[in-house]
Amino acid sequence: xxxxxxxxxxxxxxxxxxxxxxxxxxxxxxxxxxxxxxxxxxxxxxxxxxxxxxxxxxxxxxxxxxxxxxxxxxxxxxxxxxxxxxxxxxxxxxxxxxxxxxxxxxxxxxxxxxxxxxxxxxxxxxxxxxxxxxxxxxxxxxxxxxxxxxxxxxxxxxxxxxxxxxxxxxxxxxxxxxxxxxxxxxxxxxxxxxxxxxxxxxxxxxxxxxxxxxxxxxxxxxxxxxxxxxxxxxxxxxxxxxxxxxxxxxxxxxxxxxxxxxxxxxxxxxxxxxxxxxxxxxxxxxxxxxxxxxxxxxxxxxxxxxxxxxxxxxxxxxxxxxxxxxxxxxxxxxxxxxxxxxxxxxxxxxxxxxxxxxxxxxxxxxxxxxxxxxxxxxxxxxxxxxxxxxxxxxxxxxxxxxxxxxxxxxxxxxxxxxxxxxxxxxxxxxxxxxxxxxxxxxxxxxxxxxxxxxxxxxxxxxxxxxxxxxxxxxxxxxxxxxxxxxxxxxxxxxxxxxxxxxxxxxxxxxxxx
Ligand code: NAD
Numbered sequence: 001x002x003x004x005x006x007x008x009x010x011x012x013x014x015x016x017x018x019x020x021x022x023x024x025x026x027x028x029x030x031x032x033x034x035x036x037x038x039x040x041x042x043x044x045x046x047x048x049x050x051x052x053x054x055x056x057x058x059x060x061x062x063x064x065x066x067x068x069x070x071x072x073x074x075x076x077x078x079x080x081x082x083x084x085x086x087x088x089x090x091x092x093x094x095x096x097x098x099x100x101x102x103x104x105x106x107x108x109x110x111x112x113x114x115x116x117x118x119x120x121x122x123x124x125x126x127x128x129x130x131x132x133x134x135x136x137x138x139x140x141x142x143x144x145x146x147x148x149x150x151x152x153x154x155x156x157x158x159x160x161x162x163x164x165x166x167x168x169x170x171x172x173x174x175x176x177x178x179x180x181x182x183x184x185x186x187x188x189x190x191x192x193x194x195x196x197x198x199x200x201x202x203x204x205x206x207x208x209x210x211x212x213x214x215x216x217x218x219x220x221x222x223x224x225x226x227x228x229x230x231x232x233x234x235x236x237x238x239x240x241x242x243x244x245x246x247x248x249x250x251x252x253x254x255x256x257x258x259x260x261x262x263x264x265x266x267x268x269x270x271x272x273x274x275x276x277x278x279x280x281x282x283x284x285x286x287x288x289x290x291x292x293x294x295x296x297x298x299x300x301x302x303x304x305x306x307x308x309x310x311x312x313x314x315x316x317x318x319x320x321x322x323x324x325x326x327x328x329x330x331x332x333x334x335x336x337x338x339x340x341x342x343x344x345x346x347x348x349x350x351x352x353x354x355x356x357x358x359x360x361x362x363x364x365x366x367x368x369x370x371x372x373x374x375x376x377x378x379x380x381x382x383x384x385x386x387x388x389x390x391x392x393x394x395x396x397x398x399x400x401x402x403x404x405x406x407x408x409x410x411x412x413x414x415x416x417x418x419x420x421x422x423x424x425x426x427x428x429x430x431x432x433x434x435x436x437x438x439x440x441x442x443x444x445x446x447x448x449x450x451x452x453x454x455x456x457x458x459x460x461x462x463x464x465x466x467x468x469x470x471x472x473x474x475x476x477x478x479x480x481x482x483x484x485x486x487x488x489x490x491x492x493x494x495x496x497x498x499x500x501x502x503x504x505x506x507x508x509x510x511x512x513x
Contacts, residue, residue, distance in 0.1 A: 048380020
């Protein structure tokens with residue numbers, strides 16, 4: 001970590017060429033229009049330019065996509081699960097083949113540094129492998145019956161069409177988490193990606209269609225609709241969409257959750273986070289500072305699991321602030337595709353405005369801000385140096401998720417106070433403790449410890465593996481995706497009682513007639 005920022009940015013034409021070449025290699029044939037033409041403007045945060053216009057779905061297109069997916073469901077649900085797994089297996093192979101191509105588009109469209117963009121595609125490959133294994137492990141239980149000559153068991157069945165709505169900051173992985181698992185479970189999928197990342201969606205759709213063709217599966221098992229919130233709302237309100245899996249802000253979840261519930265549909269919500277790490281007196285500070293800097297500054301603070309708060313013991317707080325601030329000063333900020341860059345751009349101007357406003361509020365509350373200034377690399381692009389803010393206490397601004405690299409540092413004296421601070425925000429996604437004291441670590445993970453869906457020890461708040469269930473509590477929405485038994489959210493459970501005797505005993509000893 002030496003240079004301050006990487007020098008020049010690629011031109012919009014460079015980026016256009018890179019994206020075009022990657023889409024061509026992937027085999028995407030969607031006709032892209034000129035910037036300013038009809039369709040969704042596909043812009044790049046790298047320079048702030050519009051690269052292409054991407055065909056936008058109409059209401060009729062969305063309706064047709066749901067109709068097609070519902071029709072495909074009729075055959076897909078009775079296709080044996082391991083055969084369904086073959087489709088996901090092929091998708092995984094194509095992702096391995098096109099890992100660099102897809103990562104190039106992720107970098108151009110979401111501004112992720114190359115290593116993180118490649119990591120995001122690797123996450124897709126990992127979930128495909130997980131889902132293929134899962135396709136032979138959709139187990140139900142056999143339960144001891146209280147009646148002689150009876151068998152009691154559970155069977156799991158697909159739900160129907162799964163509507164997947166995704167956020168800009170994980171433009172490909174979240175689709176894959178949902179789609180790989182939903183497909184092996186026997187569902188079909190209609191995806192509405194973020195309107196900020198339509199190009200990555202075009203690439204993913206091309207890959208799933210190729211995979212379907214290669215294994216002889218119907219293409220309609222996975223459909224794409226492109227557009228803003230209004231197109232998402234069609235999935236939310238359509239009774240043919242059995243499950244709406246929506247990833248994005250708490251604001252979006254507040255709109256989507258009640259609407260899906262009103263029609264008794266199922267919702268899986270993966271919403272905003274406000275993630276903290278506690279740094280205790282016994283912490284290995286070298287490890288803690290590395291973990292904090294990656295989680296707080298990585299992806300320019302634009303992960304749902306980004307570390308937004310450090311709760312440091314009074315005996316170590318000065319050292320933590322000094323070391324994080326010093327690391328921040330030397331983080332290379334700039335072109336996310338350049339070697340060595342660690343902090344790429346914010347997604348758009350509004351993110352920068354939100355960051356400036358949050359820092360102003362923090363200052364007004366008595367916060368001491370280090371960093372946070374704009375790195376001027378071009379008019380339409382918003383690069384910033386990550387900010388670390390020593391706060392006198394947990395004021396209102398600290399309760400908000402500002403989707404930018406701001407790390408608030410709070411001070412504590414005893415562990416109960418630190419855990420209370422960790423839990424004092426409305427969101428409940430990820431959390432961490434840095435400690436070498438086993439009692440502190442166990443307490444943090446206990447019932448009266450962190451109230452988050454993810455509670456880590458000696459590791460930052462971001463960068464989860466796909467093997468675990470991913471998601472959070474409170475305003476984060478309560479959903480779980482990816483590994484462990486998250487697949488159960490994509491299926492319905494039937495309880496079956498089979499009487500293989502010649503009697504008809506009633507449960508609970510009831511007699512009737
Ligand atoms: P956003 O809420 O603005 O948009 C997310 C998606 O929801 C987009 O596709 C958008 O078009 C759609 N949408 C918005 N309102 C809708 C409505 N009423 N009906 C249907 N669809 C609607 O979020 P964003 O700015 O793209 O992403 C950043 C946010 O996402 C952050 O809050 C971040 O923490 C969160 N996020 C959460 C997770 C997680 O797994 N918990 C993962 C990634 C991002």
